[in-house]
Amino acid sequence: MALEPVLRGDEIRGLREGHALVLADNLPPIITRLDGMWTWESWAEIEGHVHDLRAANEVERSRQAIEKKNQPRTHAAAWAGREGAVGMTIPLAHFGPFPEPPALILDYIAKRSAEGSVVDGPAPYDLGALSAELIEPMPAWLDSVCRWLNGRYAWQPQDVIPPCWAKHEGLAYEIAALAFARGDAYAEAGKAVIWHEQYDRFLTRMNKSLGKAGDECRVGRHEDRPSRFQLAAWPGPAEEGTKGPETAERVKEMAG
Template structure:
């Protein structure tokens, strides 16, 4: 096969997305109070989710990373490292990228896929490559954030 299919989200992620799509469709009619939307689990923001849903998102993102590295990465500098969960800048953006791609895959028209290919993925890839810099993570040797010690007392590590 020339191209591999995009990994489907787990059922729990699909259920959360379906609920949000239902809310999004009703927002104009105010059938759902906007303040309640903030209380819903949003798969593109795993911190808003229960531990079980967040783990399903992270597992899906593992599959998405494998897919991205197979389908879109040509140069080693562009690889999403296996230690991506250890990099908050990647872990924050990857669920967004995955949801956007899933929505593009489910679209009845090609515009969302074109936007994902033209804007979402290249912008993610450029930011990731820039932020990782010359780290050894892409070669399989995780390199901790150089400023970790400075911030370890302020933030959970």
């Protein structure tokens, strides 16, 4: 921590005649008037003045020592006063629960994980593999998940999941995986800590993926995929069972 002077050199030199800056141990600095000893009536008066100064100094030392000794009690009283001001309200009561997955999805998970189950469908977080019936309730639920995550973890602007998350397929897949993983993670405290570490990594990947476009997306101005021109260079998929001329040429080039 940088130390700041009590007075600058020019300020000290600018003190009125007969005055001085006094620094004594850990006492607050003061500016005092200097009386010449020849102005005092007797040596006894001088001794009495010195005695008074030393007594005042000792009183101040004692006050500071008592204050330091009582500091823990003072802090405890401050916390008690804060609790009294809060009253019957609990400070953490506004921490809303994590959004519950749709009933249809919970039923699907239960059937899929049941012993001897004949349901052999995709994992519920594999969005592109879900049936139309299962995917239907997912956008609304994942949107509520994003709102919940933003409300709890997005303290800095770059931590905000953009409202157009569904237009970023990579984000949608990761958000779905994080949402389902959270339920399993909170079965144990250690796993919950690991989930938070994974969430922090997700934020890093999200910002890397969004790049500069993330600033616009976060304020509701979604930008088209920056790599759309590079992706457009890929030829369209060939018809089933055939190879178009562009695809055949690319295969030839890759084969050397």
